[in-house]
Amino acid sequence: MPIVELIQVTKAYESKVAVSQLSLAIEAGQMFGLLGPNGAGKTSSIRMMIGITIPDSGEVRLFDRPFDRHALARVGYLPEERGLYKKMKVIDQMVFFGQLRGLTAEEARSRGIRWAEKLMIAESLEKKTEELSKGMQQKIQFICSLIHDPGLVIMDEPFSGLDPVNATLLEDTLLELKAQGRAILFSTHRMDQVEKLCDSICLVNKGEAVLSGRMREIKGRYERNRILMQFEGREDFLKSAEIAEAKNYSGHVEIKLKPHGDAQKLLHEAAQMATIYRFEMVEPSLEEIFIETVGGRADA
């Protein structure tokens, strides 16, 4: 049963089509990455899932039912830019959003405190939001969107502004939520995080899905035509007819084979003139797939 589903959704603004015939579905316990260059339609898609805008055509389904505002009580949303009241105290902020989500003030307060301890910002609870750093504010935002224990978590660029330590803290939290069976969707530019965290992705460009499916399956679609190699000795084999492109970083080489290039043949050639420490055939990274798929077609 998909927790959130877009079916052939189209949304056009005055001058441009933001989302066109987009379909995607996220299951419970799934971490889903919505990728795409700037202006591709990621935020427009998210806004239709949370009822800020309504699609021109197509259907949005939440918790296996047609879209209904009441279902939003079970959705947690973290916007891309800061969505906090600057003058409000952190704990008051958490209580306010908790109450809007239907919690009692006491319940919201105790949950807020628990989350703050978990994310190591308990000492900031009594401070005004504007006094805190960007990373701290992002954590508070994170808590505000999770305080009501939502079944669906939607996060627009959740890791922006975070240092590596805090980014890892949030990643771990998202993985915990996933293990608890929640559906998580996040949009990002950071391919390494998507690769590490997501089970499924949808790559959008100019409002259309250009690539979607399970991560493994997508990667499987691409040839293993890249080789990482470490050697000592002559490097004449790098001029082999099998190689399309090679970058040699003094002994560490990244090789891209020609279509239907034979890796075994290359290994054989290399072994005759150099000592080989490492010869690994790797699948393309998501970043490479992204660049290859979107290529020069992106707006930004």
Added chain:
Amino acid sequence: MHNLLLIARREYLEQIRKRAFLISTILVPLFIGAILAFSAYSNKDLMNAGKHIAIATTDKSLASEIIAQLLNNKDERSEFDSIDGATEAQKAELTAKLKAKSIDGFVWVESQNDSVTKAMYESLSAGDIVIPEKVQGALNKVLVRRRMAQRNISPGEADALLKDVSVDVEQLNEQGQEVKSNFLATFFTGYLMAILLMMTTMQYGMNVARSVIQEKTSRIYEVVLSIAKPTEILAGKLVGAGAVGLTQIGIWGAAAVVIAGSSLATGMMNSNMHFSLSAKQIAFFTVYYLLGYLLNSSIFAGLSATCETEQELQMFVPLVTVPVALSFALIVAVINNPSGAFSVGISLFPLTAPIIMMFRMGSEMPPAWQFAASIALMLLSIWGALWVSSKLYRVGILMYGKRANLPEILRWIRYS
């Protein structure tokens, strides 16, 4: 409703905790108190300044009689020198004294055969209007008494004849009883409504607008909109900011009662000013004030959704005065014919209703159906303004980066 109240409470608490609220709430009554105290003090000073005035008459006893008349007023603090049967030489002497500033002024009265031919007041200050006024009154009274005496009217009878009478204006109220005229109260309530509406819309209506813009720029609305409806958000903000306004007016009202009860105000109040406001009038005043405030601020909330910055919003501020200016432009027609078709029409029109109704109520109580109709129309137009505003809000905030022009705004209203 739950969301609306939560949003209203948040708005209320945030604004009431601001330093600006505290400062204006405390400073305004202090300021008004200071102005009242100062003007009461300076008025007293002006009316009864202790001056040194010489009164000289060619008549043998007129000067003494004038001074006696002047001193009938127990509050008189000026000092008078009397020179009866004065000569030209004494007049020259007085002029010299005035130049030397040993007196503040002198009165010179020439008379022949008991009839005054010339009276003048000479002083160094052109703005001295109080003394000649007083002297003229006293001189005329003395002369009238003398003429009466010549016609064999006894001083006692003369006093009875000269007794001042002031005219009391009375009005028939709804129950057919005679009451003191409400004419002043009419203006008082009308003006009070106009000032309150303008001030509170300018301050609190604009606060709503400002907080809409603030949320727009910080993108909080995305989170809130994913939970609450735009109408709930806007109505919550209006109610919250409105409650802040009422809190402040309440505090000021309490301060006003304290000030009015103090001796300060008694010096200020002219005894001719009678306000007899009935409970009904006070109730209607409150209702119309609240409705007027809500209508104005819901219009401003909508306008603010089309703005990107507070500077742009500032351009709309003069619009606050439109309902007030419109009402005042139409007042003459209402005062002359409070129950005419035109008066009824503009008292039903939502933008002018609050102020015009106050004026009409003061002159002649309008029938109940007109109150009901105008309140219903106002409620309807508040709902309408809120509906349009929330459409503008929902679409306006998603179209950040540029300010909307009129055709775009019209498109936004159709669009959702």
